[in-house]
Structure formats: structure tokens, C-alpha cells
Amino acid sequence: MNSTPFLLALTLGAYLLGVWVKDKTKTKLSVIHPLLICVPVIMATLKLSGIPVSDYLEANRFITFFLGPCVVSLGLVLYDNMDLIRRNLLSILVAVVVGSIVGVASVWGLGKLLGLGDALILSMEPKSVTTPIAIELSRVNGGIVAITAVSVTICGMLGASIGPAILNIFRIKNPVARGVAMGCASHGIGTSRALEESAVEGAVSGLCIGLMGVATSLLMPVLNAWLLPLSD
Amino acid sequence: MQILIGLLILFLFLFLGDLTSAAIGQFIPGNVIGMIYLFLALCFRIVKPQWIRAVSDFFSKNMVIFFVPLFMSLLDEWNILRLDFWAWLAILALTTVLVMLSAGGVVELASKSKGGHGDE
Numbered sequence: 001m002n003s004t005p006f007l008l009a010l011t012l013g014a015y016l017l018g019v020w021v022k023d024k025t026k027t028k029l030s031v032i033h034p035l036l037i038c039v040p041v042i043m044a045t046l047k048l049s050g051i052p053v054s055d056y057l058e059a060n061r062f063i064t065f066f067l068g069p070c071v072v073s074l075g076l077v078l079y080d081n082m083d084l085i086r087r088n089l090l091s092i093l094v095a096v097v098v099g100s101i102v103g104v105a106s107v108w109g110l111g112k113l114l115g116l117g118d119a120l121i122l123s124m125e126p127k128s129v130t131t132p133i134a135i136e137l138s139r140v141n142g143g144i145v146a147i148t149a150v151s152v153t154i155c156g157m158l159g160a161s162i163g164p165a166i167l168n169i170f171r172i173k174n175p176v177a178r179g180v181a182m183g184c185a186s187h188g189i190g191t192s193r194a195l196e197e198s199a200v201e202g203a204v205s206g207l208c209i210g211l212m213g214v215a216t217s218l219l220m221p222v223l224n225a226w227l228l229p230l231s232d
Numbered sequence: 233m234q235i236l237i238g239l240l241i242l243f244l245f246l247f248l249g250d251l252t253s254a255a256i257g258q259f260i261p262g263n264v265i266g267m268i269y270l271f272l273a274l275c276f277r278i279v280k281p282q283w284i285r286a287v288s289d290f291f292s293k294n295m296v297i298f299f300v301p302l303f304m305s306l307l308d309e310w311n312i313l314r315l316d317f318w319a320w321l322a323i324l325a326l327t328t329v330l331v332m333l334s335a336g337g338v339v340e341l342a343s344k345s346k347g348g349h350g351d352e
Contacts, residue, residue, distance in 0.1 A: 011297070014300070015296070015297045015300055016281065026317070032296075033296075034296060035296060035300070036302055038335045039300065039303045039304075042300070042303075042304060043303075043304065043307060045302065046307070051309055053304050053305060056304055057301055057304060057305060058299070060300075060304075061301075063297065063298055063300070063301055064298065064299070064301050064302065065278055066291070066298045067263070067298045067299060067333070068246045068262070068266070069242040069243065069265065069267070069287075069291065070245050070263075070291045070292075070295050070298055071238070071261075071263035071267050072242045072245045072249065072263055072266040072267050072270055073242055073267075073272065073284065073287065073288040073291045074267050075245070075266075075268070075269070075270030075271040075273075076270065076274065076281060076284055076285070076288045077270045077273075077288075077292065078267070079246055079281065080276065080281075082275075083239045085343075088235060088339070090342070090347035091338060091339045091342035091343070092339065092341075095334075095335040095336070095338035095339045096335065098274055098334050098335060098338050099331045099334055099335030101238070102330050102334040102335075103327060104329050106326070106327040106331075107323060107327050108320035109321075110323045110326060111311070111319075112321060112328065114275055114316070114319040114322075114323070115319075116319060116320070116323075117312075117316075119312070120258075120313070120316060121311065121312045124323060124324065127324060127327070127328075128326060128327075128328070128331050130295075131295075131299045131302075132263065132295070132298070132299065132336060133261060133263065133264055134260075135302060136262060136263060136264070137298070139313075140258050140261060142312040143272045143316050144309055144312065145305065146302055146303065146304075146306040146308070147306070147312070148305075149299055149302040150303065150306055151320075151324055152268075154321070154324050155324055155328045158324070158325055158328050159328050160235050161330075163294065163332055165259070166333070167332070167336060169246050170336075170337070171339065171340075172333075172336045172340045173340070174339060174340050174343045174344075176339055176343065177336045177337075177339035177340040177343060178240035178336060179340075180335050180336055180338075181332045181333070181335050181336025181337075181339075182332070182336075183334075184327050184332070184335035185329075185331040185332035185335065186328065188295060188296075189323060190245055196287045207268055208335075209329055210267060210271075211344050213264050213267070213269075214264060214268065215268060217260040217261060217264045218260065221259060227290050
């Protein structure tokens with residue numbers, strides 16, 4: 001059972017099942033995410049068959065490897081949105097830097113307030129960044145990669161489902177502003193929701209996935225060097 | 233062919249990004265640097281968009297599958313998370329709203345202050 005082809009097929013099969021269920025249940029909120037089906041199916045299969053998680057991870061290194069090229073290909077998304085960037089350059093850049101600082105600092109502040117350990121706080125800090133970048137940031141800065149991956153996904157699903165309603169309450173109406181809000185807070189999952197509202201909103205949101213990745217990569221180590229010693 | 237050319241370019245840029253990252257002490261992940269290099273190469277017309285379009289579309293449409301295996305290592309890390317589960321969830325919810333409002337608010341205010349058009 002713990003042969004590489006079987007474990008690779010398990011990943012692909014469970015994921016496709018998740019996509020199929022998502023397509024079948026036509027929900028307006030798009031909170032049904034393929035991962036909600038796929039992850040429990042694989043976990044259950046591993047538990048029931050007694051395959052060690054380490055065997056599964058080893059067999060699936062091939063799949064995880066492709067996260068690197070995935071991130072690099074976002075360079076094309078940035079390029080495709082050049083016009084939009086040029087026209088709103090300053091405000092988008094300021095917004096992304098502010099969003100990135102608020103994201104890291106608020107996790108740190110609330111984490112300390114509730115008495116969480118440093119490893120857990122570091123794992124949560126990159127939660128608004130797209131998963132492949134976030135896990136690298138977590139790894140490089142001393143977080144726990146698996147917790148980061150789940151945290152990022154939860155923030156994505158949360159923002160995608162309640163984000164538009166919250167933006168309405170706070171009267172954020174400008175499509176560029178809404179796109180920035182969705183992309184900065186909820187990366188790819190937020191972007192798919194933003195695309196349902198308008199093309200401009202979706203494009204800006206997609207752009208912010210890349211920008212948030214760059215901004216947080218630069219700011220997270222700096223903020224941590226300054227914040228972490230404060231806690232002692 | 234299209235796919236192979238695209239993969240070749242992505243691997244090369246990832247390689248360059250990793251080299252740079254190692255040179256600066258892994259301060260920024262190599263994949264992020266690779267992304268910036270690719271963006272610059274596209275801007276300076278060193279790489280043509282159509283060379284990577286097919287692969288790039290495939291990756292952005294199916295990105296989720298590539299981090300599925302990472303979730304499984306949560307089975308090993310569950311003990312760390314279990315103790316602080318509710319605090320963890322509350323922080324994620326609250327900070328997501330904070331990031332959304334602060335980032336969106338900046339652009340909203342900027343657009344109002346210049347009278348509603350999107351130009352500089």
C-alpha cells in the first residue's frame with residue numbers, strides 16, 4: 001500500500017474528488033473548497049491503512065516540489081497587470097505595505113496577549129500570503145510549515161466568504177480598493193471571490209497576491225527582529 | 233513543446249532565485265526572488281509572455297493540489313496546535329479582517345482624495 005504510485009494517486013484522486021464535489025454543490029459563497037474534502041479523505045486513508053505520514057510525504061515530494069515553479073509563474077500575473085499597477089502604483093504599494101505590517105504585527109500582538117508560544121506565532125505571521133510563499137517564510141523564519149499551510153487556507157476561505165460583506169459595512173466601494181483588500185487578506189482564494197464581483201477587482205486582487213509575498217518576505221524578518229525581543 | 237519551454241524557463245528562474253537567496257543568507261525565499269526576476273525579464277522583453285503562458289495558466293488554475301501533501305504533516309503537529317486551538321482560530325479571523333480593512337481602506341481613501349478617478 002505504501003508504494004509511491006499509490007500515494008501519488010491518493011493525492012490526485014482525493015483532490016479531484018474535492019473539485020468534483022465543489023462543482024456539484026453550486027454555492028454562492030464559494031466556501032466549499034476542494035481542500036475541505038481532499039484533506040480529510042487522505043488523512044482517513046492514511047489512518048485506516050496505517051501508512052506512516054513520513055512515507056506519504058516522501059512519496060509526494062514530487063508534488064510539493066512544484067510549489068517553487070508555481071510561485072515563479074506568478075511573475076507573469078504581475079506582468080499581465082502592469083497597466084493597472086502603473087495607474088494606481090502609489091496607493092496599491094502603500095496599501096500592501098500597510099496590510100503586510102498590520103498582518104504580521106497583529107498576529108504577534110494578539111498571540112502574545114493570548115499567551116501563544118513563539119513557534120506558533122511565527123507559523124501564523126505569513127497567513128495572508130499565498131501558501132507556497134508563506135510556507136517558505138515560515139520555514140526560513142522558524143515556524144511550523146504544516147500549521148502555516150492550514151492558517152493560510154483558513155484566512156483565504158474566511159476572507160472569501162465574509163470579506164465582501166465586511167467591505168460593504170465599512171463602505172469600501174472602489175473596485176480597486178476592494179480588490180486590494182481581498183488579495184492582501186485572502187490571497188488566491190480571496191481572488192477567486194473577487195473575480196466573481198468584477199474583472200478589475202479580480203485583477204487587482206491577483207496582483208496583490210504577488211506584492212504581499214514580496215512585501216511580507218522583506219518585512220517579516222525585520223519586524224520579528226524588532227518585536228520578538230520585546231516579549232522577554 | 234510549449235509546456236516544456238515554459239517549464240525550462242520556470243526552472244531556470246527558480247534556480248537563479250535560489251542562488252540569489254543563498255547568497256543573501258535566505259533573507260527572502262528563492263521562489264519569490266525568481267518571481268521578481270521573471271517579472272523583470274518580461275518587462276525588458278528577455279522572455280516573451282507566450283513562452284510561459286500555457287504552464288503558468290496550468291499552475292495558477294491548479295495551484296491548490298501542490299500544497300495538499302503539506303496538510304498531512306499536520307497529523308504530526310496536531311499536539312502543538314490542539315492546546316491553543318481556539319486562540320489560534322480567533323487570531324486568524326480577527327487579523328484577516330484587520331488586514332482587509334487596513335489595505336482596502338488605504339486605497340479607498342486615496343481614490344476619494346483625488347476625486348474618484350483612477351489616474352495619478
